[in-house]
Structures are given as structure tokens and as C-alpha cells.
Amino acid sequence: MSTDQPRVLVVEDEPAQLEVLAYNLEAEGFAVSRARDGEEALLIIAEDAPDIIVLDWMMPNMSGIEVCRRIKSKPETRSTPVIMLSARSEEVDKVRGLETGADDYVVKPYSVIELMARVRTQLRRVRPSSLGQQLAFDDIILDGETHKVTRGKDELKLGPTEFRLLTTFMEKPGRVWSREQLLDRVWGRDLYVDTRTVDVHIGRLRKALLQYGGADPLRTVRGVGYALG
Incomplete structure (x- = not known):
């Protein structure tokens, strides 16, 4: 699915x-x-x-x-x-x-x-992005229809998994997601993926979001998971 x-x-x-x-x-x-x-x-x-x-x-x-x-x-x-x-x-x-x-x-x-x-x-x-709507958080804009992400005036290069991760975060800013919840939402139950894979992709997403500078919008909540803002 x-x-x-x-x-x-x-x-x-x-x-x-x-x-x-x-x-x-x-x-x-x-x-x-x-x-x-x-x-x-x-x-x-x-x-x-x-x-x-x-x-x-x-x-x-x-x-x-x-x-x-x-x-x-x-x-x-x-x-x-x-x-x-x-x-x-x-x-x-x-x-x-x-x-x-x-x-x-x-x-x-x-x-x-x-x-x-x-x-x-x-x-x-x-889930506004599932209907092709734009999501915004601070200076980050995600377009669900064109699959483009911009931060300020710069377009960010994101892989498909990082795009889905960011979409999940931007639909519920401030919510803390556990690794298991992110696995369910982003990878789906069909796939066997280790929770450490989540950390790897979070690292890639962070790098993409910071490629043109700015503050890190992703927050690591020790022992729990990750949140946007």
C-alpha cells in the first residue's frame, strides 16, 4: 500500500x-x-x-x-x-x-x-498534503502537488523518503513522533525497516533543510523521537 x-x-x-x-x-x-x-x-x-x-x-x-x-x-x-x-x-x-x-x-x-x-x-x-495542498512552517514551504520544497528563496533537493518525512512533520508541527510511528506513516507496514533507518533519513532531511543555512527546525526528543519546531 x-x-x-x-x-x-x-x-x-x-x-x-x-x-x-x-x-x-x-x-x-x-x-x-x-x-x-x-x-x-x-x-x-x-x-x-x-x-x-x-x-x-x-x-x-x-x-x-x-x-x-x-x-x-x-x-x-x-x-x-x-x-x-x-x-x-x-x-x-x-x-x-x-x-x-x-x-x-x-x-x-x-x-x-x-x-x-x-x-x-x-x-x-x-492530511492536507495528500490533496495536493501547500504546507508552510516558518520559512519552509512544501507543495504536495509539485513535490517541491523551498526554504526562503531556495529550492531544496529532497529524496522521496525525506519528502514524506517532512510532509508528516509539517502536517502536525510540534507533535513528537516516535521512530515506530514514523516507520508506520512513511515506510508503511508492508516493509521491514529497522528503526535506525529512521535516524539515517532524519539526518539526510536535516542536511537538506540546512543546505542553505538557517536554524535547524527539527528537534530530537531524547528517548522519544523527533518533532518539527
């Missing part, structure tokens, strides 16, 4: 609905994981947290409301956007869904085009 593709988890117990959603999301360029029930969804999220979750309310055993509550109660997944799908159109149900922590609420039957737009809106909040 490409780490550049935004990852969407679709949780839906109706196989036909699940496939329609997955097909349309993949056509939009998203990497899609599928879950048929709440328990399976929570396992997938724990193993490899997606960028966004499309979650059906009415499911056997564990409702979407309970799944959403658990996602939002954990610090590591609290900021993951959840779009709740429901046949319940009453205002009270919508309020309940949003109060549980859902970031958006879409009533069935829904327009696929509208749902895709809502997915992109939520992604713009958490």
Missing part, C-alpha cells in the same frame, strides 16, 4: 454497500481497508491507524456509536476523523452521533459524490 495515498477504513456490515463505498473511494485515489463489524474495525485501527474512518451506525454486536466512542477515547486515535453513516435522519440521532465524537454525519440513502466531498473535507484537515 502506498504511503502517499490517504488511507480510508470503511466499516459497513452490508457487503454490497461496503463494496460500492470501497470502489468509489479507490476510484478517487484512496487506499481502502474494509471491516464488516465493529470488532474487526477496532483491530484494524489498532494495527494500522487509517487517516479517516467511514463508519455505519447500525451494525450487529457493536454499534457504530460504540466504535466511535472507543476511537475518540484513545489519545492515539482521537484526532482521526470519523464520518458516521446512518439511516436515522432524526435531529436527535444526528446530535447523538456528533456528541459521541463523529466529525460528520451522513444520512442514508446518500449521494456518493457528496460523501466523497465530505471525505476530502475531513482529510484536508488532517
Whole structure:
């Protein structure tokens, strides 16, 4: 699975609905994981947290409301956007869904085009570069569409891994990322890479960012990991 593709988890117990959603999301360029029930969804999220979750309310055993509550109660997944799908159109149900922590609420039957737009809106909040937007931090500008990075007036030369690392940092300035979290986000779970590889690429990224001078924007947090700013 490409780490550049935004990852969407679709949780839906109706196989036909699940496939329609997955097909349309993949056509939009998203990497899609599928879950048929709440328990399976929570396992997938724990193993490899997606960028966004499309979650059906009415499911056997564990409702979407309970799944959403658990996602939002954990610090590591609290900021993951959840779009709740429901046949319940009453205002009270919508309020309940949003109060549980859902970031958006879409009533069935829904327009696929509208749902895709809502997915992109939520992604713009958490992974703007995946939609080709520019990111800025101090005098560093990263363009997700052209894959160019500039610092001040100078264009920086970055390898693809360093570009993905910098993107991760610039999407959440100040956040401290552990080596394991960076491995998941930048290299993906498919690849066996030693955590020391992260240090090597951080060194390369630092060198690239400082090639025309300026202060070092990367911070090493001893015993924890790395942060931007």
C-alpha cells in the first residue's frame, strides 16, 4: 500500500454497500481497508491507524456509536476523523452521533459524490498534503502537488523518503513522533525497516533543510523521537 495515498477504513456490515463505498473511494485515489463489524474495525485501527474512518451506525454486536466512542477515547486515535453513516435522519440521532465524537454525519440513502466531498473535507484537515495542498512552517514551504520544497528563496533537493518525512512533520508541527510511528506513516507496514533507518533519513532531511543555512527546525526528543519546531 502506498504511503502517499490517504488511507480510508470503511466499516459497513452490508457487503454490497461496503463494496460500492470501497470502489468509489479507490476510484478517487484512496487506499481502502474494509471491516464488516465493529470488532474487526477496532483491530484494524489498532494495527494500522487509517487517516479517516467511514463508519455505519447500525451494525450487529457493536454499534457504530460504540466504535466511535472507543476511537475518540484513545489519545492515539482521537484526532482521526470519523464520518458516521446512518439511516436515522432524526435531529436527535444526528446530535447523538456528533456528541459521541463523529466529525460528520451522513444520512442514508446518500449521494456518493457528496460523501466523497465530505471525505476530502475531513482529510484536508488532517492530511492536507495528500490533496495536493501547500504546507508552510516558518520559512519552509512544501507543495504536495509539485513535490517541491523551498526554504526562503531556495529550492531544496529532497529524496522521496525525506519528502514524506517532512510532509508528516509539517502536517502536525510540534507533535513528537516516535521512530515506530514514523516507520508506520512513511515506510508503511508492508516493509521491514529497522528503526535506525529512521535516524539515517532524519539526518539526510536535516542536511537538506540546512543546505542553505538557517536554524535547524527539527528537534530530537531524547528517548522519544523527533518533532518539527
